[in-house]
Amino acid sequence: MASPRSRGELVTLVHAMPGGSVATRPAPGLPASSQGDAGHPAVRALTDLALLDPDATSSARVENLSRAHPVWSVSLPDGRRLVVKSSAPERGLDLGIEFLVYRLAVWCEPVREVLPEALVVDEDRHLLVLVDARSSAATGLGRRGGGQGVSGIPIGSLAEQAGWPELVHPGSSRGLSTQALAVASEALGRTLGALHRGTTGLPLPPARPPVIVAALTAEYPATGAVAEHVAFLRADPLLTEAAGTVSAPVAGCLVNHDMKWDNVVVSSGRTVLVDWEMAGLGDPAWDLGCLLAEHLVRQPGPALTVTSDVPAVALLRGYALGARPRPEIVPVLARRTVTAAALRIAQLGLEVVDTLGAHRPASPRQLTDRARSVLSSLDSLTEEVAPCLR
Known part of the structure; x- marks a missing residue:
């Protein structure tokens, strides 16, 4: 050797x-x-x-x-x-x-x-x-067939299973049925909730701030098209106020801080979360909000809803089962979750500029518009989210 x-x-x-x-x-x-x-x-x-x-x-x-x-x-x-x-x-x-x-x-x-x-x-x-969690998923796929795991949960990365949001790649189609996505979302919510509950109060170093929060609340090093898009975002008081809200300290737990379907693999009935470079002590609403954003960004719009989105409701109810939040904090958790979802959608636009550049198939400003729509509907969406978390 x-x-x-x-x-x-x-x-x-x-x-x-x-x-x-x-x-x-x-x-x-x-x-x-x-x-x-x-x-x-x-x-x-x-x-x-x-x-x-x-x-x-x-x-x-x-x-x-x-x-x-x-x-x-x-x-x-x-x-x-x-x-x-x-x-x-x-x-x-x-x-x-x-x-x-x-x-x-x-x-x-x-x-x-x-x-x-x-x-x-x-x-x-x-x-x-x-x-590689995806290799276990591939093995499970071959073993069970039909792309289904235990209890009907789809196997593999949720991003790979569900496909790109229309606002990122026009013409993309969802590869999961509503029922399959709901089952996967419930399992994901329950897993994330149990993680947050089990690590609340641990003496951890603070998590790195999400990119969009850093870009909107502090000096953010960027050049070219990324710098232009950051300036565009910072000129929007709706977004900057939202970033200031979620950056305020709260009682925290271990958060991933880069929670998205790309970093979720469902394999053999087990939900695996990957990529922990930004993790640390933070607001659980950010992780949950980022996952809610995956649903809101895929809705046809312009009217956004949670209660009519079966997989989104499954995510939130699964989270409530895993985290068991105290009744008195649910209204605050719900509002911060919706706020975080909006900011995550705005960050997705920034990521499109950064990674796809001139080859991007859709305008990142469409994602900014969707983020603004979420914030404009903050009160009504919060009222829809809160009952799902009880």
Whole structure:
């Protein structure tokens, strides 16, 4: 067995990854290179950790999972898929909070229940190796057929299952029936609620502020089209007031702070939450609101509703079962959840500008308009959300 590489060597491997600098890396979901991936940093790390036979490296294939972070999924010759995550200190990216989350999982069952299986948690070398939850989903799909898991829950990433929102990619179609999405949403809500309830009051470092809140409430480093869109958002008092509201401190719990369907995998009846780079102590309404946003952004509009959206109601009722919020805090939780949903939709527009650039198929301002519609309906939507949380 080759000796493990030092942290410095692993960081050097990140710099040398196929595709060059972060700005020129392939989009997530695409192979990291068109040729053999034997020399890829993720493959070399797995070999050094004795998780991959050196003689089998030529058969390994790498998928890039992030444009901003060194995160890759490696398909091994034996059919397994592993996720390799490393730090990028030169860009201020590290895995410190993820290591803390995995430490919590040792003794805190609600945390352990939501995490993918970890094979390597190496804080000295800033390296994580996880079982790719999607590989378990793929195995389950083949085993059960029909794309259904335990109790009818669809298998796999909810984003992959449901497809893009029409406001992001016009012409996209939903791949899940209303019933299947409702079952998955209820399971997701219950899982998230149990996580929040089980970690309330823990002495955790504060979560990193969501991108949209940072952009609207503080100096935000951006250039080009992103800077222009941030200026457009900051000129809207409805959005800036909402950001100020959710940035106010509340009694917190462990939050993911990047909660979206892309980071949710339902596998073998278990809901797994991935990507914890922004996690920490925070407002549970932000996580829940981001998931509610996935439903509100997909409604045809212009009139928005919660009670008529069966999967959205299932999400909220599942959350209530898992979190069991006290009756006296439900009105505040409901209002902050709707506010967070609006801001998450506005952030989605910012992400479209940042990741798709000139190739974006829809105007990000349509997403801003949807966010404004949610905030304009804040009172009525809050009245619809609150009963679902009781």
